[in-house]
Amino acid sequence: MTHVIFTLTRVEAAHLADLVGQFQALVENSEGDPAVDRLTPDVYPDDAEASREFRSVTRDDLLGRRAHDAATVAADLARIETASVNEALSPVDVSIADLEPWLRTLSAIRLVLASRLGIADGAEHDEDDPAYGLYEWLGYRLEGLIQVAENEI
Amino acid sequence: MTTLTNPDTDERLELAPDVPWQTVVWDDPVNLMSYVVRIFREYFGFSHDIATKRMLEVHHDGHAVVAEGAREQMELHAQAMHNYGLWATVRKAPQ
Numbered sequence: 575m576t577h578v579i580f581t582l583t584r585v586e587a588a589h590l591a592d593l594v595g596q597f598q599a600l601v602e603n604s605e606g607d608p609a610v611d612r613l614t615p616d617v618y619p620d621d622a623e624a625s626r627e628f629r630s631v632t633r634d635d636l637l638g639r640r641a642h643d644a645a646t647v648a649a650d651l652a653r654i655e656t657a658s659v660n661e662a663l664s665p666v667d668v669s670i671a672d673l674e675p676w677l678r679t680l681s682a683i684r685l686v687l688a689s690r691l692g693i694a695d696g697a698e699h700d701e702d703d704p705a706y707g708l709y710e711w712l713g714y715r716l717e718g719l720i721q722v723a724e725n726e727i
Numbered sequence: 728m729t730t731l732t733n734p735d736t737d738e739r740l741e742l743a744p745d746v747p748w749q750t751v752v753w754d755d756p757v758n759l760m761s762y763v764v765r766i767f768r769e770y771f772g773f774s775h776d777i778a779t780k781r782m783l784e785v786h787h788d789g790h791a792v793v794a795e796g797a798r799e800q801m802e803l804h805a806q807a808m809h810n811y812g813l814w815a816t817v818r819k820a821p822q
Contacts, residue, residue, distance in 0.1 A: 615814050617805050632806050639810055681762060681812040688757040713759060720761045 578670050578722050582715070584654075585662040591651040593712075594644050597683050601640045609689035613640060613682055640682055643675035650676075673723050680716040684709060747820040750794040750804040754785050755814050766811045767793065770804075795820060 582590070604610035614633045616625040654666050670676055687709045688694045699706060752763075760782055767778035771793060784791035793815075794804045801817045808815035 612814075613809070613812065615809060615816070617802065617809075617815070617817050619816055620818075628802065632809070636806070636809055677762065677765075678811060681758060685757050685812050693756055717759055717761060720759065720765055723765065724761070 578673055578719075580668040580670055580676075580719065580722075581665050582668060583663050584657055584666050586711075586715070587651055587654055587666055587668065588662075589708075590715075591648065593683055593708075594648050594651065594679065597679070597686065598641060598644045598648065600686065601637045601644070604637060609686040610637070612685050612689050612694060613637065640679070643679045643682075646672065646675040647679045673719060676719055677716065677723065680712055680719070684712050684716065687712070747822070748796065748798040748801040749792045749818055749820050750801045750808070751790050751816050751818060752781075752785050752793050752808060753790045753814045753816065758812060760786065762811075763813065766808070766813065770807055770811070 600607065600610060601613070614629055614636050616622075617628045618624040650668055650670055654668060657664070657666075685694065687705060691703065691705055691709060692699045693709070763782045763785065764775070764778045767773045767781050768775060771778075773781065781791045781793055793808075794801060798817065805815040805817050
C-alpha cells in the first residue's frame, strides 16, 4: 500500500467529497443507467447472450468494489477538519493510506462524467459546459496522484 | 488404419492448442495514458517499456491484446480490467 499526502485547496476537497457522495449514491442505485453500464462493459461485443451472462456474474461484484473504494475515499476526505468559507483557497493535506481506491474512484467518476458529457461515445461535447471543467480538473488531479504513485513503485 | 496415437493428430493438437482466447483492451477517450500504463504494470507485471508499448497500441491501433490463454482466465483478466475502469473484451484468437 502506498501512503501519500495529497494537497488540495479546501474548496477542491469539498467539491471532491460532494462528487464522491453522488457517485456512491449512483452505484448503489444504478439500474439501467448507461453511465454505470460503462463500469461493467460488454465482455463479448458480438455475443449479447454471453455478455449478459458474464455481467450477471460480475456486475454486483464490480459495483460493490466501486462503492467500497468510494467509501474509502469519502472517509479520507471526511477526516479534513472543517474551516470557515474564508479558508476556501487555503491548502489542506489529505492523508491517503491506500492510493489504489483513489485512482479507481477518480477514474470511475471521470467515466461517469464523460458519459454524461457525451465524451465517451465520441459525440460532440460543449467545452464551455461547466461540467467539462469539472471533468478536466478531475483528470488533472488524477494525473498528479498517478505521478505520486509512479514514484513509489 | 488409424491408431490412437496418430502422429498427424498429435501435431495438429500442438499447432491448435485448446486455449485460443484473448483479453483485448480497447481505446477510450477518457482513461489517462499514465493510468493505463500503471494498470498494465501493476496487474500483468509488465515492465515499464512493455506496459507503455501496449498502452500505445491501444491508443494508436484502437486496441491491444494483453493476454492469451484459456477462456476462463481471459474472463478473469477482463473483469480485472473492468475493475480499473478499462474497456476490455474477450475473444477467440484469430486463426
